[in-house]
Amino acid sequence: MRLFLKELSLILILLSALYRAFVLKPLGLDVYLLYLPGLCFAPLLVTLLLSYRWNNRLEVIKLMLGLVVFFLWLCPVKFGGLVFSPAKGDYSLVTLNVQAYEADLDKIARTLRSMEVDAICLQEVWSRPQFDVLKASLSDYQLLLSAEDMREENYFQSGVVVAVRKNAKHHTLSSGAGFVAVEVEAPGGRFIVVSYHGRKAHKYDPVSLLQTFQLQVEQSQALLAALSSQKAPVLIGGDWNSPSSGPALKVLSGYRSAFFEVGRGLGVTFPASFPLVRLDQVLGSGGVQFRKMSTFQAGSDHLGVRVEFSI
Numbered sequence: 001m002r003l004f005l006k007e008l009s010l011i012l013i014l015l016s017a018l019y020r021a022f023v024l025k026p027l028g029l030d031v032y033l034l035y036l037p038g039l040c041f042a043p044l045l046v047t048l049l050l051s052y053r054w055n056n057r058l059e060v061i062k063l064m065l066g067l068v069v070f071f072l073w074l075c076p077v078k079f080g081g082l083v084f085s086p087a088k089g090d091y092s093l094v095t096l097n098v099q100a101y102e103a104d105l106d107k108i109a110r111t112l113r114s115m116e117v118d119a120i121c122l123q124e125v126w127s128r129p130q131f132d133v134l135k136a137s138l139s140d141y142q143l144l145l146s147a148e149d150m151r152e153e154n155y156f157q158s159g160v161v162v163a164v165r166k167n168a169k170h171h172t173l174s175s176g177a178g179f180v181a182v183e184v185e186a187p188g189g190r191f192i193v194v195s196y197h198g199r200k201a202h203k204y205d206p207v208s209l210l211q212t213f214q215l216q217v218e219q220s221q222a223l224l225a226a227l228s229s230q231k232a233p234v235l236i237g238g239d240w241n242s243p244s245s246g247p248a249l250k251v252l253s254g255y256r257s258a259f260f261e262v263g264r265g266l267g268v269t270f271p272a273s274f275p276l277v278r279l280d281q282v283l284g285s286g287g288v289q290f291r292k293m294s295t296f297q298a299g300s301d302h303l304g305v306r307v308e309f310s311i
Helices: 002-022 028-033 037-051 056-072 078-083 105-115 128-137 206-227 248-251 259-261
Strands: 091-097 118-123 142-149 155-167 169-176 179-186 189-197 235-239 278-286 289-296 306-311
Touching: 028 078, 091 105, 091 189, 091 235, 091 278, 105 128, 105 189, 118 128, 118 235, 128 142, 128 155, 142 169, 142 179, 155 179, 155 189, 169 206, 179 206, 189 206, 235 306, 259 278, 259 289, 278 289, 278 306
Parallel strands: 091 118, 189 235
Antiparallel strands: 091 306, 118 155, 142 155, 169 179, 179 189, 235 278, 289 306
16 A cells, blocks of 8 residues: 555656646646645655655655655746856846735835836735825836726725836836736837736635636736737736746746746745745746846735846
């Protein structure tokens, strides 16, 4: 029985790795294998740990293989990024889930002001008063809001914001459920900034997980359609609410990840107190050259991500 359990656990982990590597089209299975990978794989790893004999070299190798697959599933790393020598870019951008109900928005705004970036992407702004606090605190920026499912004058289900410096020419290109796209005209060129917040059902039963899959696919397809006719370089900053190979990022696979190109370490961003997964990322189109990426603490339950880039 022990032999059966340990071999079955290893086979399931390896099959999942093959699925991730070769199935590039979004499928409903993604929410079980990708959206909550820890819950899927943790029991399998416990089985491996309890059943293997440590004095057997082959069995130890199998166990280590299972651990490596599990680790890279949660936090995939492009190892070339570990030896990348960062350079200063012409422009800078920050993305941050501000956790508006619980975080100190004035403190967050002070942190963002001190970074002196060209554009800011914010997620989880839940009400008009919260937006007004950020707008007053970020006085050097013009804030553009996309509010989803506005139920009352001062409350909405979700809000995403792009903030650009007041001296920069800009206009809103498109907005939809969970995203807003703004074209910025800066010295030296134009680029498009998108703030994106991955939609999800707020339960974790099988039906709700499938709803999350559908919401994320529809949302990312709507964004892809909105950007399809644009010629300017695009940067998408956001909280994706899924790991790197979740449904939304499969749809947007034509965009490059700043972390995979210039990131260091694991790039994990959530939860901020003890980060385990990389939910917050910046993507760029072919016209964007990423120069440097880092994470920072701002008082939210997510770490922020800062990138420097050229176009």
